[in-house]
Amino acid sequence: MKHFKKAVLITGTPGVGKTTVANKLARLLKAECIGVTELVKTENLVTEVDDDRQTLVADTEKVLKRIEQILDETQGLVIVEGHYVVDVVPVKEVEIVFVLRRDPRELEKVLQERGYKKNKVNENLSAEILDSCLWDAVSAVGSDLVCEVNVNNRTVDDVVDEILLVLNDELPRVVGMIDWLATLESEGQIEDFLKKIDLSKES
Ligand SMILES: Nc1ncnc2c1ncn2[C@@H]1O[C@H](COP(=O)(O)OP(=O)(O)OP(=O)(O)O)[C@@H](O)[C@H]1O
Ligand SMILES: [Mg+2]
DSSP: OOOOOOOEEEEOSSTTSHHHHHHHHHHHHEEEEEEHHHHHHHHTOEEEEEEETTTEEOOHHHHHHHHHHHHOOOOOEEEEOOOGGGGGSSSSEEEEEEEEEEEHHHHHHHHHHTTTTTTHHHHHHHHHTTHHHHHHHHHHHHHHGGEEEEEETTOHHHHHHHHHHHTSSSSOOSSSSSOOHHHHHHHOOOHEEEEEEEEHOOO
């Protein structure tokens, strides 16, 4: 039986499916699951209100300490999910970081359905296109501990199965296979898409 470190992290741009996938994975593994956004809200681990975005700003120091405490108190594996999760889990506890990726055109639909304002949608689309969460993960823990998972046009079960195979070393950890700019370009949509994101800044 493979010896795991304490924490399996799931990250990605808002709307990619972190909470859905993490909950399912935790159920299958009978592991604890911490949603960082939920934890911040329920335990009020915030510093200030960011008026522009109308969201609470998490106090990453407080969140890190609290997660460290939960990891110490918990037997077995803990799944931690959130879009800045790599900043709030001690690196020494990290087994692997899964970065969920979704085609920006699909992500746009998810975020619009949530009723996000145009500038918030586009800020997140830019982050997905620029691989923000991937770079955050790689710079925090190194590329050996990171694996991208493409969730596009796939069921939650299928995504969770892939994660389980990677955890069992039956599939390799892959980084760098997703390039949304190249995808958009090959489908002749890059100009329109980038224009749309730029225009939003004026709205
Ligand atoms: N293959 C898939 N994997 C994960 N989620 C999926 C998948 N296909 C569809 N979804 C859907 O994507 C939507 C967004 O999922 P979810 O709320 O879990 O995202 P999130 O990354 O946790 O977002 P946030 O960062 O805002 O918390 C949900 O409606 C979910 O059911
Ligand atoms: Mg979520």
